[in-house]
Amino acid sequence: MRELTERPSRWGANVVSIDSGAGLANATIQQRLVPVRLYYDYLMEEGLRESNPVGRGRYTPGRSRGGHDRGLVPRLTKLPGIPAEQQWLEILSVAAAEPIRNRVMLALAYDAALRREELCSLRTDDLDPAHRTLRVRAETTKNRLERVVPYSAPTGVLLSGYLAHRANISRARGRLFLSESRRNRAQPLTLWTWSKVVRRIALRAGVPQFSTHTTRHLWSSGVPGPGRPSPG
Known part of the structure; x- marks a missing residue:
């Protein structure tokens, strides 16, 4: 275990932080x-x-001393990466130059703090445009x-435009979200396709750390942060 945590960094000897490459990642060591x-x-x-x-x-509740036994390797928890303004x-x-489907997906992921599976699994009858709400089904959530x-x-306006566009693909x-490729036209959009879309946006924007899960961390209190407009 000492060798795994202290092996020389492939990036050189001047290691100054956990993420600089010294040893294996904490999650890898745990595995x-x-x-x-x-x-x-x-x-x-x-x-x-x-x-x-x-x-x-192990942790024993109610014991102020001796109630916590450390594991062989401590677990490290990193804060989620959030883009600067x-x-x-x-x-x-x-994203503004993306097709309307991708724009409305990004907007919904941001507004509703949706995970990738929750977003791609949305169905047409999960929408309630009159109240501007959507239902996230239990079978697609992490906690069930x-x-x-x-x-x-603004997202509601985008969604209305997408529904009109979707009617030209399939009624x-x-x-809710369908593929528009020649090979899989009108088939449900896959998780991997959405990941590729977000990855493309991230690289073009010069923010490679942006991912499908980042939008979930952008919402904290239900309103956009200072200087952080909604994708809608």
Whole structure:
């Protein structure tokens, strides 16, 4: 474990931060610990060992001292990356040239803080334009809880335009966002296609860290932050 965390950086010897390349990533080390931990669990079940040297880390509520046992390698939690104001404006500038489907998807992802699967799984009957809300089905959410979320008036205008555009592709009920490629025309848009769209926007805007999950972190209180307009 010491070797994994201290091996020389491939980027050189001047390592000054966690992300600079020293050793393996914390998540990778945690993954490599799993089979070792399970092996020692097996040895304990067979009576060949009395303890597991690869501890999981435990916390006992109500104990001020000694209630927290550290794991062999501490888990590191990084804050999510959020574009600065100028970066967000660059993203919006690039997105403005995208087809209406991509623009309304980005706007809904931002307004409703939708994950990629939640966004791509939206259906036509999940929309309530009269109240400017949409239903996120339980089977598409991470916690398996259904929720109803609002979207902004500018996004509602975009959505109305997209629905008229969608009618030229297919009038069938079902998935809201459809592929417009020659090979898969009128088929439900896949998660991977949406990821490629967002990746293209990010690279053109010069913000490579922007991803399909970034918009989820841009909403904190339900209103755009200072100087951060809505994609709608």
